[in-house]
Amino acid sequence: MTDSIPLAALLLKLVHPLFPNMLQGVTLYLALCWTLQPVCAVFALRSLGEKRLLPALAVGVFSACFPTFLARLGHAALCGHWILLVAIGLYFRATRPGADSRPVWVLAILTALTLLVHPYLMVMTGAVLGAVSLTLLLRNRDWKTCTGSLLATVASGTGIILLGSVLGYWGGASGGGYGFYSMNLASPFWPVHSTLFPAVPQTWVEATGGQYEGYQYLGAGVLFVLAMVIFTRKGRSLLASFPKQHAGLLLACLALTVIAISNRIYLFHIPVLLTHLRVPGAEQMRSSGRMFWPVAYLIMLGAVYGLCRAWPRAWPLLMLAGIAFQWCDTREMRTNDHQVEMALLAPATPKDSQILSLVRPFDKIEIHPRLECDGVNAPYVLPLIYAAARQNAAVNTMYTARSTPEAACRLWTEQPHPLSSHTLVVLPGTSQRAGAIRWTDLQHARCGIGDGATFCVSATSTLPKGLSPVPEAPDLPLDQEIITSGPRLRNEEILESGWSGLEDWGVWSETPDPSLYLHLPEDVHTADIILRMHAAPGTTQHVGVFLNGVEIRQWTMSPEDADYEANIAVPPASKALRLQLKINNPVHIGKDPRLLGFGLLQLKIHKLN
Structure with a gap:
């Protein structure tokens, strides 16, 4: 859960004795991602059946200049898009007629290991792995043809569960956000961060305030090639035949897209569907907009593959045009990434x-x-x-x-x-x-x-x-209300120990003996302290008040807000006092793990002499 690429860390620890001066592996991992991205895109295209040089050059440029990939540099663990391209290539090899079981087992191992790169990437590769069995079953209508892939999928899932259990992956609590960090339906086609269309506003595909996580612009070159495919009857025929040949992959893409757009679906700022329904486990995938990445790469690969068949004579010129469009369209993003990379390699300041x-x-x-x-x-x-x-x-x-x-x-x-x-x-x-x-x-x-x-x-x-x-604590003001709520607390040192985090109304005690630190003006010898408090809901609390370890008062506290007063005497040659409040019966409320006694809203100090 540290986003620190555990698999890379484990491998680097093995070789660290040979390279003792290598202090971190993030830049090495980023270099690996940038190098493997076009290589693995070519692998995926060749696995699809296209092995000519110019299409390989096209997917190499398209993938290296893929806006979604370039936008992830600030999140190193999620730069491993090459894993998704390897997974797609292995899928196509595993679903070829007469293919043996080796590709699907490699894909199963890759999926399990991807958990140690990033759980989001693991879910994406897992969807591609699951698509192998579905495709074989729906294509051949025979369970025997998918037995090997099913075993590989089950083995991979078991390995993920065991690995995650050993490393404590399943104990992380989500901070929420499913439906907020989603993908806008227009995002793949809306040119945000485009050099060719610099005036296009990002706000048009930012309907929730968190849809930057669903940034999915495909790039001008990929969109151009895709449009050329759809423009021809032969290209549309190729697209129409895809569900019959790769139904499992189509279902996996639909599932990933549903997760990406979440339960609050927008086209630009137009609400298409707003619901409270959730995909099981979706809250852990709160940045669900990322789940479209494998679909985007399949669109890229399909566009290149389809163009070569939809335009049997003109495809080389169209392909070169697409390469040029993609290269020019992502110039600003590549420049920004280069500046970040130089900052990573800069010497210490x-x-x-x-x-x-x-x-x-x-x-x-x-x-x-x-x-x-x-x-x-x-x-x-x-x-x-x-x-x-x-x-x-x-x-x-x-x-x-x-x-x-x-x-x-x-x-x-x-x-x-x-x-x-x-x-x-x-x-x-x-x-x-x-x-x-x-x-x-x-x-x-x-x-x-x-x-x-x-x-x-x-x-x-x-x-x-x-x-x-460290400067001395300031004197507490006299005859003024000192508010203990988060935004309005000015004398934070008064809450010495035993208090929970500040809230808008005040602060809860979360131990049986919270204490207050009171730094008073020198001319104060005796004073009244007035605390506005309430007991935890449904309880009556008996509280002993101790000043520097000596009991000076007892209070019976109800759940309603009320003022509680105690007389305090300041010892000679001292300005600092510790007021300890011992609670007889702090309680747990619902699933709250804190041991709540009372809530403190404010206090006031009145000088007597």
Whole structure:
């Protein structure tokens, strides 16, 4: 679930002793994808039965300049479109009259291994694998002809289930999005990101706000060749014969297209069908618009194959025209990809070097909150994880494509704990000062502020150079309502520990003993603190109020919003107080994994003297 191409990582680990200076394999994998894309397109065309040089050149250019492929550079694991072309080629070889079982078994193995490249690609190749048995059965009307392919399909599916179970693939929770990240019906033909049609707006095929994931423009060259095929009677006859010869593949394409357009179907911005029905398992394929990729490549291959037969004399000139159109139409996309590739190969910047030197003395990096709980800080955290990987340092978090539900993240477990001299704690985001206060007060850690984050080490360690001291927490305002809802919380350090993520109305306690950190003005000696709270639904909570470990009050709390008051005395020579609230009966509600006691909406401090 890290989008890190596990198959490539495993293979690279085997050869790493021979190449110890190779620190990452992403650029190598991208080079492999760009090299194999046209090669595998030629393999697929030859498997279809067309072996002449000019058609091979055409599919090589079409596939290397395929807009859908060029648009995926920012997502390396999904650049493996060559796998789809290999799968299509193996399908055609497996369904030839008199073919043996070797192609379908190779396709079965490829499908299982593709799970370790990307699950989306695995689903696509799985659809092509399943099409082999269907085609053989529907073409020959005899179960015996598809026995071998059925066994291969079952073996591949079993291998996928076992492999996914061992590696924990089936535990990822989807963040939703099926029906949002879909394909617009007009997308294959609407020239978005086209050099030949630069004024065409993308917004016309963006009906949901997420249909960029369903970007499927085929390119001017492919559309030209396809139009030339459909224009002739012979070309239409070839298309009409396809269902009879390859019914299983047609059904697989229809299934992939249905998933791609999802349950909210749009043609431009015109709603064609809006329903709540879902394909089983579709929520895990929330970016369903991608599922059209094999269909798009089959259209490309069919257009080239059909042109050679629909225009027996003029096809070479038409093919050359199509190559020129495709090449010119994707010029801007290729230029943008080239710039991204150059950035990937660029030497380290001074900022990169600073991050590397920052983490170099440490063999363990702890980042709080973890990315699984809060991905907002990912742009800052990922370079730190990369720097840690460069020196083989352990980290406590990783970017994942499927985030943990906020309610299941248990932020309260990320409490200060004893640190070794080789551990660096990184506190990014909006609550850095609150985190630094906790680590300093509870573990006597030494903390400093850097560019974008606060860093803490053990009391016996030396802080990295270039860090500034952490400023003291600001005094809490007196006689003012301090709101604890997410958008309006200004004094985040008051929520010291035991609290869940901030919500629009306030914040839930999620431990039996949440605590508040109160930094008061120097002239406050005694004060009243007034907390507006409510108990978890359906419960009455008895709460003990402890100030610096001494019980000062007990409250009986109902589920309705109410104010609860306690008198606090500030110890001499101290401005910081810890108010701990011990809850007698926190509860689980429904499927919420949190242990909820009460909700805190706001607080107010009134000076007595």
